Amino acid sequence: MTLSFAVIGHPNEGKSSVVSTLTERDDIRISPTPGETEHSVEYTVELDNKPLISFIDTPGFQVPKKTLKWLSRRPLDDDAQTLSDAFEQAYSGRSAYVHDIRILRAVAGAHGLLYVIDSSKPIGPDDLAEMEILRRLGKTRMAVLNSKEDDSEYEEQWRAVLNRHFNAVRRFNAREAAFDERIRLLSALQLTDQHWESTLDKVINALSIDRSRRFGSAADIICSLIEDCMSKTIKASLKTADKPEDVQKSMMPSYTGWLREREEKAFKELRSEFRHRHFEMDLNSEDLMVHDLFAKETWRVLGLTRRQLAIVSALAGAAAGAAVDLALGEITFGVFMAGGAVLGGFSGLAGSRPLSRVKVRIAGMRQQLGQQYIELGPPKDIQLAYILVDRALLYLDTVSQWAHARRESADPKNVISSLPLTRQWSRKKQAVLSRFALKIIKGKAAEQELDNLRIVLIDVIKAVEEGREL
Amino acid sequence: MPERWTPGDVLDYEVLLEGELSSSSHPGNSRDWFQGYKGRLIPKRIICSWLESRVKSTHTVLPGSTVNRLIRISSIVTAFFGLLAGVGLGWGGLAYSGSHPVNLFLILVLLSGIPFLLTSIAIILSFFPTGIGRSGRLTHRLIKILRGMVSFLKRLGLIDRVHADAVISGITRFRNRSAIYHSLLRWSVSSVIQLRAFCFHLGILVAVLWRGIVQDVAFAWQTTLNINPENLYRFTLFLSRPWRFFISPPALEQVEGSRIILKEGIIGLNNSDLVVWWPFLCLLILTYGVLPRLLLLGYSLIRKRIVLATLPFSDTMSKRLLMLMMAPRVEVTGDEPPREFETESSSSSTKSLKHESMDFQVLIPSYREDLMMEDSWMKYLSVYWGASLEQINAVSLDDEEDAHLLASFSRQNSGRNGLLVVFEGWRPYTAAAGLYVDSILTQLPSGTAVFAALAGRPGMGFKMEDRDKEDFRQWKRLLPGDVGSGICEIVELKGWQ
Numbered sequence: 001m002t003l004s005f006a007v008i009g010h011p012n013e014g015k016s017s018v019v020s021t022l023t024e025r026d027d028i029r030i031s032p033t034p035g036e037t038e039h040s041v042e043y044t045v046e047l048d049n050k051p052l053i054s055f056i057d058t059p060g061f062q063v064p065k066k067t068l069k070w071l072s073r074r075p076l077d078d079d080a081q082t083l084s085d086a087f088e089q090a091y092s093g094r095s096a097y098v099h100d101i102r103i104l105r106a107v108a109g110a111h112g113l114l115y116v117i118d119s120s121k122p123i124g125p126d127d128l129a130e131m132e133i134l135r136r137l138g139k140t141r142m143a144v145l146n147s148k149e150d151d152s153e154y155e156e157q158w159r160a161v162l163n164r165h166f167n168a169v170r171r172f173n174a175r176e177a178a179f180d181e182r183i184r185l186l187s188a189l190q191l192t193d194q195h196w197e198s199t200l201d202k203v204i205n206a207l208s209i210d211r212s213r214r215f216g217s218a219a220d221i222i223c224s225l226i227e228d229c230m231s232k233t234i235k236a237s238l239k240t241a242d243k244p245e246d247v248q249k250s251m252m253p254s255y256t257g258w259l260r261e262r263e264e265k266a267f268k269e270l271r272s273e274f275r276h277r278h279f280e281m282d283l284n285s286e287d288l289m290v291h292d293l294f295a296k297e298t299w300r301v302l303g304l305t306r307r308q309l310a311i312v313s314a315l316a317g318a319a320a321g322a323a324v325d326l327a328l329g330e331i332t333f334g335v336f337m338a339g340g341a342v343l344g345g346f347s348g349l350a351g352s353r354p355l356s357r358v359k360v361r362i363a364g365m366r367q368q369l370g371q372q373y374i375e376l377g378p379p380k381d382i383q384l385a386y387i388l389v390d391r392a393l394l395y396l397d398t399v400s401q402w403a404h405a406r407r408e409s410a411d412p413k414n415v416i417s418s419l420p421l422t423r424q425w426s427r428k429k430q431a432v433l434s435r436f437a438l439k440i441i442k443g444k445a446a447e448q449e450l451d452n453l454r455i456v457l458i459d460v461i462k463a464v465e466e467g468r469e470l
Numbered sequence: 471m472p473e474r475w476t477p478g479d480v481l482d483y484e485v486l487l488e489g490e491l492s493s494s495s496h497p498g499n500s501r502d503w504f505q506g507y508k509g510r511l512i513p514k515r516i517i518c519s520w521l522e523s524r525v526k527s528t529h530t531v532l533p534g535s536t537v538n539r540l541i542r543i544s545s546i547v548t549a550f551f552g553l554l555a556g557v558g559l560g561w562g563g564l565a566y567s568g569s570h571p572v573n574l575f576l577i578l579v580l581l582s583g584i585p586f587l588l589t590s591i592a593i594i595l596s597f598f599p600t601g602i603g604r605s606g607r608l609t610h611r612l613i614k615i616l617r618g619m620v621s622f623l624k625r626l627g628l629i630d631r632v633h634a635d636a637v638i639s640g641i642t643r644f645r646n647r648s649a650i651y652h653s654l655l656r657w658s659v660s661s662v663i664q665l666r667a668f669c670f671h672l673g674i675l676v677a678v679l680w681r682g683i684v685q686d687v688a689f690a691w692q693t694t695l696n697i698n699p700e701n702l703y704r705f706t707l708f709l710s711r712p713w714r715f716f717i718s719p720p721a722l723e724q725v726e727g728s729r730i731i732l733k734e735g736i737i738g739l740n741n742s743d744l745v746v747w748w749p750f751l752c753l754l755i756l757t758y759g760v761l762p763r764l765l766l767l768g769y770s771l772i773r774k775r776i777v778l779a780t781l782p783f784s785d786t787m788s789k790r791l792l793m794l795m796m797a798p799r800v801e802v803t804g805d806e807p808p809r810e811f812e813t814e815s816s817s818s819s820t821k822s823l824k825h826e827s828m829d830f831q832v833l834i835p836s837y838r839e840d841l842m843m844e845d846s847w848m849k850y851l852s853v854y855w856g857a858s859l860e861q862i863n864a865v866s867l868d869d870e871e872d873a874h875l876l877a878s879f880s881r882q883n884s885g886r887n888g889l890l891v892v893f894e895g896w897r898p899y900t901a902a903a904g905l906y907v908d909s910i911l912t913q914l915p916s917g918t919a920v921f922a923a924l925a926g927r928p929g930m931g932f933k934m935e936d937r938d939k940e941d942f943r944q945w946k947r948l949l950p951g952d953v954g955s956g957i958c959e960i961v962e963l964k965g966w967q
Contacts, residue, residue: 011898012941023802032940043804048505054804062901065868096901120937122928124897125837125866206798213797220786227786447784454786 002051003199004042005189006110008103008134010126011060013118014146017174017405019043019057022182024275026404028057038099040106047206052199055114056106059099064129067100071136080137084108104137112193113141115166119155120147131165140193142168144185167192174405179211179465214400215465217273219457222392223450225266226385226433229259230440233377238362244374248360251376255358260293263388267395274399278407293391303386304423304430311427312434313382314341359441378441385437386422386430389457393421397464420460432456475778477541477658478534479521481640484647485532486524487787490794504795513792517783520795533640536633540620541658545665552666556673564681571688571744574728577751581674585667586758592667592766596660612659617641650785657774664767671759678755682748689747692730699726706750712757720746828888828919829860831879833872836864840928841892846966854965860887867893868902869909880913888919890961895924896938899945907949907958920958922949932963 007015016037020028023043037059044054061067070090074083084104091097107113113134117127134141143166145155155171162169170188172181183204190200236251238244271279292298304312321340361375422430436453439446463469490500503523509515525532563580564572617638624634644651681687691702703722710719720728720743727743783792830851834841842862851857865872879889889910893903910920924945926933934942946960 011900023804025802025804033944041804043802046801046803047798048501049799049801051803060898060900063905064900065866065902066870066905069870096905099901121897124894125835126897126900126902206800209797210800213793216793217790220790223786447782450786451784454789 001199002044002054003112003196004054004056004110005112005114006040006056006058006103006106006139007114007116008058008107008130009060009116010064010130011062013060013116014174014405015060015116016057018114018116018144018146018172019055020405021174021177021403022055022185024404026276026278026407028404030405030407040102045203047202052206053203056110058103058106061103061126061130061133062099063096064100064126064133066097067104068129068133068136071133080104080108080139083137107134107137107139110139111196112189113137113139115141115143115162116146117143117158117162118147119145119158119171120153122154123157123161128161131161135165141166142170142189142192145169145171146174147171175403176406177403178401179207183207211465214273215458215461216454218270218396218400218461219454221266221269221273222389222396222457223436223454225262225388225392226437226453227440227450228262229379229388230382230385230437231378231443232258232262233359233375234258235373235375238372238374244360244362247374248376251374252358255376256294259384263293263391266392270392270396270399274402275404276399276402279399279402293387298391299383299387302390302421303383308423308430309383309386312430315431316382316434316438317341317343378443380441382434382437382441385433389433390421393457393460393464396461400461400465420463425456425460429456429460474775475518475781476534476538477654477778478536478538480651480654480778480781481537481637481644482525482532482534483517483521484643485530485636485640486521486528487791488643489530490524491787491790500791500795501797501799507795513783513788514781516792516795517788520791531632531636533633533637536629536637537640540623540629540637541662544619545662548662548666549669552669553673553676556670556675557677558673559670560674560677561681564678564685564687571690571728571730574689574691574747575693577689578754581678581751582754582758585671585674585755586762589667589759589762589766592664593762596766596769612655613641613644647785653777654774654781657770657777660770661767661774664763664770668760668763668767671755671763675752675755675760678748678752682752686745687748688744689751690728690730690744699729709754709758710750713753717749717753719750828855828857828886830855830857830888830890831860832862833865833867833875833889833891834862835867835892835894838892838894838925838928841925841931850963850966854963857888865891867891867906869906872906873909876910876913880915888921889914890921890923892923892925893945893949895942895945896927896930896934898941899948903945903949911958922958922960923963924960932966 007019009015012032016028016030020026020030023045025043028041028043029037037057040056040058042054042056044051046052067087070087071083074086078086084101084107087097087104088101091101115131115134143158143162145158147155159169168188168191170185172185177185186200186204186207190197190204232255234251234255236247238247271277303309317340318337319340321336321338358377358379359375362372422433425433432449432452433456436446436449439449500520503520504516507516507519509519525534560581563577620629620634620637620641623629624631629637644655699722703720703725706719706725707714710717724743724746728747783789832847842864844859844862847862848859851859863875865875869876879887891907891910907920907922914920923932924934924942925931926938927935949958949960
């Protein structure tokens with residue numbers, strides 16, 4: 001059974017916004033100009049090609065009082081389809097009635113109605129007429145208060161009237177509704193009609209599974225980003241007259257450029273995973289937290305603190321040293337472990353500057369023959385991995401919560417507070433990322449570490465989603 | 471599903487995987503396929519079946535079959551040249567004029583010592599965990615060589631352009647994923663190298679055997695070092711340990727008998743002592759050259775097979791593919807129709823109606839009591855318009871409900887009367903307002919000055935809040951009327967208190 005809901009309302013109350021957010025379609029035309037929607041358009045949510053639920057975006061009522069007047073002259077036992085057909089017949093060819101004809105047609109074909117109102121506006125006679133029309137059409141209906149909580153001065157007044165006309169009344173701010181708010185709306189719809197329970201159950205279940213899948217994909221995208229960036233090398237040939245330091249310096253912009261592009265590609269993948277085609281968030285603006293990937297400010301605010309980085313690096317160094325000690329039958333009495341810890345600690349302290357350490361290697365045949373080359377990369381400090389993860393999570397957090405009806409550019413400052421940055425992670429979680437990054441830097445296979453990082457990332461992403469502490 | 475994975479299958483998989491994950495035109499292909507999948511829900515099984523079905527159905531030229539063919543051809547070519555080199559070395563090393571015996575030490579070092587050393591290095595290397603890592607230069611060099619080979623074969627016309635390009639793009643993809651497939655690459659390359667080495671040793675053995683069969687090859691030894699026959703005998707005993715229980719190595723007397731002492735020359739040498747070294751040499755090459763290489767070849771092939779058979783498909787891209795297959799696909803269909811034509815603004819004309827010295831009837835929506843202040847209207851019309859207020863009427867703004875009022879206004883109109891209709895400009899414009907204005911304009915005599923004023927929210931008078939500005943603009947754009955012919959103009963009541 002495919003459930004269909006006609007989304008009805010006065011012009012410019014946000015019907016298209018509600019449909020856009022409910023269906024995750026950011027290509028639905030939304031405009032502050034009233035009357036942008038001229039036709040009824042059905043958006044169907046399909047599960048594996050099987051239509052489950054559809055939302056019909058309708059134009060706004062244009063002549064509600066006249067429509068109501070006409071309806072009141074009709075026999076009481078006329079159903080919605082009969083009324084719609086008769087109304088169309090009566091007013092066909094009259095341009096003022098075109099939208100109302102389309103609305104009645106949509107209502108007649110729908111199982112239920114979502115009546116969208118903006119509770120920041122007082123109730124007018126047209127609104128009362130519209131509610132009466134919907135009541136007269138006899139469909140199960142829910143009123144949706146599409147406004148911000150702090151911008152709904154007439155909400156009580158509205159609720160008092162709506163409760164008389166509708167089976168359920170629910171606030172749903174289409175421009176800010178996150179995933180759980182959408183689910184709550186669908187759950188509320190379930191309660192309005194028993195016949196819808198199983199279909200809506202399927203929809204809610206499918207959306208939740210899809211959401212989890214997206215988080216998994218997002219974690220994979222971030223893992224791939226770390227993998228690619230932490231193993232990136234570029235090469236340039238070294239001629240007789242070239243000074244290696246100069247060549248290295250000239251290679252840096254293209255190296256960092258590649259990393260930036262790779263990050264942008266990951267962001268694009270995240271956007272597409274959450275079905276945002278027009279979403280924009282300027283991570284290179286002048287705001288705090290959203291400087292360029294290699295800006296000093298980014299490296300100061302994101303990633304681990306100097307102390308954390310020193311500890312994590314010292315632990316990693318100690319682990320590597322301990323392996324040497326073990327290999328030598330422990331006759332070294334842990335000297336390598338201690339040395340590794342000290343070296344790691346110092347390198348951690350140095351790693352709080354943007355891309356402070358990148359491996360440089362001069363190799364190949366003789367310089368005179370022009371066969372020598374200089375290789376830049378991979379990055380040697382793991383701080384880059386933390387910065388990349390932080391930025392990706394910041395982006396993901398915004399993009400995953402961003403309602404599809406919102407069309408302005410995102411301001412990351414609004415979401416940063418809820419985000420557990422890597423420096424807020426437990427040491428265990430930080431170590432997982434460190435281990436993965438170090439293995440990648442060393443060019444070793446890191447399947448187990450990749451799995452562990454994936455689990456950590458999914459846990460972090462879900463914690464943000466569920467609003468729980470890490 | 472591919473019963474036995476080949477490197478070509480892996481390349482095909484990578485190409486198809488990339489296409490599937492980056493496909494925006496056909497999202498959910500893999501999910502569609504999965505819904506028809508009846509096999510066991512084991513990731514590897516699923517991927518194998520998916521690959522098989524995709525290979526069959528795709529219209530893209532895949533590199534797999536070409537790669538497998540190239541591997542076969544290169545193996546044959548390598549084996550052939552290895553064999554040729556071995557035969558050449560063996561044949562040349564045993565070049566025997568008949569006047570002087572073959573130098574035993576030289577031939578042992580050349581045909582057995584050096585190859586054995588190389589074999590030992592190969593054995594040691596094979597136990598190293600990795601020679602080709604994620605960022606391993608060897609990987610990149612090998613891939614570069616492979617790409618070069620394909621380009622060369624393309625230039626020669628041995629592979630057509632389409633297949634060559636498919637292989638090159640597949641190899642490039644493979645390079646990007648070498649972190650996952652470095653073991654496969656390592657053992658694939660190792661297999662070819664071991665095949666070449668095995669054939670090389672086989673060639674040496676064949677040449678030595680052939681020489682011994684068709685020629686009467688004599689071996690002798692001499693040395694400036696202090697090596698006595700007993701030492702050499704013990705050394706031969708040591709070397710022949712693997713086979714000496716079946717075939718005896720040269721006896722001490724034979725070792726002594728094959729020694730050339732410079733001042734005595736070769737006259738006193740016994741022929742039987744000189745030819746006894748041939749079987750020893752053959753067995754030496756077989757034991758320390760051919761067999762170890764055969765074992766290494768087998769080991770490489772087995773490792774390659776194991777790598778192919780145990781590909782974990784646990785990388786992030788494969789996991790994404792599996793997720794795409796297994797998670798229900800939620801999609802939204804529906805498209806907006808094209809926009810209808812825009813209604814032209816009626817107030818675009820610059821010509822304004824005159825309102826000085828007119829008597830105005832003001833029509834205000836009945837629910838806007840805040841605007842029904844007679845004093846304010848009188849003052850406003852007088853000060854700002856130079857007009858006077860005739861009457862304020864509470865109306866419903868419905869042409870049918872207000873019909874009697876409009877009719878009476880029409881009857882009383884003396885030509886000096888004007889009409890000012892107040893609409894709520896902060897609410898969206900609707901066709902009902904248009905019908906109302908149309909009704910006024912059709913009922914009143916032509917040339918009657920009809921003005922419309924747009925009120926703000928309750929309590930705001932005629933001020934528009936920022937949030938309502940768009941509605942206000944829409945009213946001005948859509949309210950019907952024709953200023954040019956002197957009817958209906960939207961006015962802003964600036965200065966209204």
